[in-house]
Amino acid sequence: MDDSGIKKQNWDVKETELFLEILKELDMKKCLDGRKVRNNKLFKVAHRRMTAAGYHRSVDQLKFRWKLLKSAYYKCKREPDSPAPTKIQGWWRYEKTMIAIMESRHPLVGAGVNSDRNDEATEDSDGDASMLHWPQPQPQPCSDNTTQNLDLIIKMDPEMDSQLKIGFIGAGNMAFGIAKGILSGESGKKNLGNTGREVLSEGVKDLTVVSTVGNVLPVNVKVSAPSSRNLGRFQELGIAVTHSNVEVVCGSDVVFVAVKPHLVPLVLNEISQHITDRHIIVSVAAGVTLATVEELLPENTVAIRLMPNLPCMVQEGALLFARGTHAKQEDGALLRSLLHRCGLVEEGPEAWIDIHTGLSGSGVAFVYLFAEALAEGAVKMGMPSALAHSIASQTVLGAGRLLRDSGKHPAQLRSEVCTPGGTTIYGLHTLEQGGVRAATMSAVESATERARELGRKSAAGGRK
Numbered sequence: 001m002d003d004s005g006i007k008k009q010n011w012d013v014k015e016t017e018l019f020l021e022i023l024k025e026l027d028m029k030k031c032l033d034g035r036k037v038r039n040n041k042l043f044k045v046a047h048r049r050m051t052a053a054g055y056h057r058s059v060d061q062l063k064f065r066w067k068l069l070k071s072a073y074y075k076c077k078r079e080p081d082s083p084a085p086t087k088i089q090g091w092w093r094y095e096k097t098m099i100a101i102m103e104s105r106h107p108l109v110g111a112g113v114n115s116d117r118n119d120e121a122t123e124d125s126d127g128d129a130s131m132l133h134w135p136q137p138q139p140q141p142c143s144d145n146t147t148q149n150l151d152l153i154i155k156m157d158p159e160m161d162s163q164l165k166i167g168f169i170g171a172g173n174m175a176f177g178i179a180k181g182i183l184s185g186e187s188g189k190k191n192l193g194n195t196g197r198e199v200l201s202e203g204v205k206d207l208t209v210v211s212t213v214g215n216v217l218p219v220n221v222k223v224s225a226p227s228s229r230n231l232g233r234f235q236e237l238g239i240a241v242t243h244s245n246v247e248v249v250c251g252s253d254v255v256f257v258a259v260k261p262h263l264v265p266l267v268l269n270e271i272s273q274h275i276t277d278r279h280i281i282v283s284v285a286a287g288v289t290l291a292t293v294e295e296l297l298p299e300n301t302v303a304i305r306l307m308p309n310l311p312c313m314v315q316e317g318a319l320l321f322a323r324g325t326h327a328k329q330e331d332g333a334l335l336r337s338l339l340h341r342c343g344l345v346e347e348g349p350e351a352w353i354d355i356h357t358g359l360s361g362s363g364v365a366f367v368y369l370f371a372e373a374l375a376e377g378a379v380k381m382g383m384p385s386a387l388a389h390s391i392a393s394q395t396v397l398g399a400g401r402l403l404r405d406s407g408k409h410p411a412q413l414r415s416e417v418c419t420p421g422g423t424t425i426y427g428l429h430t431l432e433q434g435g436v437r438a439a440t441m442s443a444v445e446s447a448t449e450r451a452r453e454l455g456r457k458s459a460a461g462g463r464k
């Protein structure tokens with residue numbers, strides 16, 4: 001490596017943070033296995049990425065910086081209550097990321113902690129990085145394509161391609177809806193404003209979007225299901241398919257669990273031992289609580305409960321998620337960024353997820369029923385069925401868009417349609433006589449209650 005022209009100068013915060021993010025993305029602990037050639041390759045990749053981001057450090061400088069960071073980490077680990085000063089200025093800023101890198105539940109970690117105890121260095125020596133000592137490789141729970149591919153490029157820009165690996169366990173309607181939404185093009189980019197800031201629902205704090213995932217590529221998505229019957233449509237999108245849930249987990253950073261609620265315990269038991277700190281597990285199963293999911297997965301697993309709905313497929317979904325005990329704000333931001341093409345994405349307390357299931361997950365079916373009934377009314381009055389259905393769907397679409405875009409209360413818009421003594425009020429009167437309002441409220445209520453019941457059942461299933 002030619003280091004000429006690369007000056008020795010102090011590392012700044014941004015540079016160090018980027019370096020650590022790169023190492024984290026490359027799954028540092030997994031890649032560094034004591035084999036010099038492979039270790040060198042990892043630092044070369046980091047060097048390329050740093051250079052691309054405008055930070056010019058030689059491979060040896062990167063190795064030495066890593067050695068210092070590691071040494072600071074071990075110091076703090078040895079003396080958690082009153083850590084000795086480290087050679088890294090502003091160490092506290094990097095501590096969390098270092099812990100994430102060093103304490104991933106990977107077989108190497110235990111060995112690494114012991115063997116690196118004396119691995120300390122001073123910042124002012126330029127350090128012979130080739131002296132770095134790394135533990136020998138241990139058997140790994142699963143092979144991982146991501147970490148083999150050291151030529152990945154981190155692209156944080158939302159306009160650019162993302163290297164995030166997405167997995168779906170279950171290849172049904174909802175998995176397909178989310179996959180289609182995630183892979184959809186630019187036109188859906190409406191939920192992530194220029195400022196990257198969004199105002200959330202009442203009762204939820206504003207959240208700055210700290211993650212912009214970028215364009216997810218079909219090659220970075222994998223889906224599993226026991227049979228092939230649903231896999232074809234994923235393949236048509238360029239998505240890789242498999243019958244192995246473990247393969248999906250091992251090759252993904254974000255894993256959507258999209259099987260029927262009663263199968264969630266079975267699936268989580270199957271994948272549990274393959275989950276590491278790199279993973280965000282997102283359950284979309286109706287009713288299944290975060291407590292159930294977390295109980296079935298290793299301690300500290302980052303779990304998120306998401307309730308999407310089918311219109312994700314056309315980028316008009318309404319999605320609500322709640323973060324689990326170990327899911328940080330940035331995990332939520334990453335999910336939000338990943339899903340922004342699926343439609344409206346909101347975060348809320350878990351208690352709202354079952355309600356959202358009734359309102360929106362199931363609610364789309366209530367709207368379809370209404371659309372169908374509208375069309376059938378027209379057929380009864382003599383209109384050809386195809387035309388009646390086409391007009392009914394456009395009516396629902398138009399009413400929905402106007403409702404959303406005008407920001408008006410539905411009662412206000414309804415009154416704007418009603419001419420006194422005109423047609424609409426006659427029709428509305430008939431609907432009220434039929435109890436449509438009470439029936440609709442009861443539908444949301446029953447669907448919510450059913451979600452709660454499914455949650456209790458899956459919790460009991462998980463305990464068996």
Ligand SMILES: NC(=O)C1=CN([C@@H]2O[C@H](COP(=O)(O)OP(=O)(O)OC[C@H]3O[C@@H](n4cnc5c(N)ncnc54)[C@H](OP(=O)(O)O)[C@@H]3O)[C@@H](O)[C@H]2O)C=CC1
Pocket residue numbers: 169170171172173174175224225226227228229230231245258259260261263266267284285286307308309310361362
């Ligand atoms: N449909 C919707 O509108 C919504 C659904 N949800 C939730 O999404 C989840 C999935 O629902 P939906 O997509 O409708 O269901 P589907 O029946 O369409 O799909 C279920 C999928 O799970 C697969 N599967 C079954 N057993 C396993 C297993 N052991 N490992 C891996 N995959 C398995 C099935 O495989 P195969 O293809 O071989 O049959 C199928 O692909 C549910 O929990 C539901 O509550 C949430 C919001 C809305």
Ligand SMILES: O=C(O)[C@@H]1CCC=N1
Pocket residue numbers: 286357361362
């Ligand atoms: O009917 C169901 O159980 C799922 C959850 C919400 C929509 N479909």
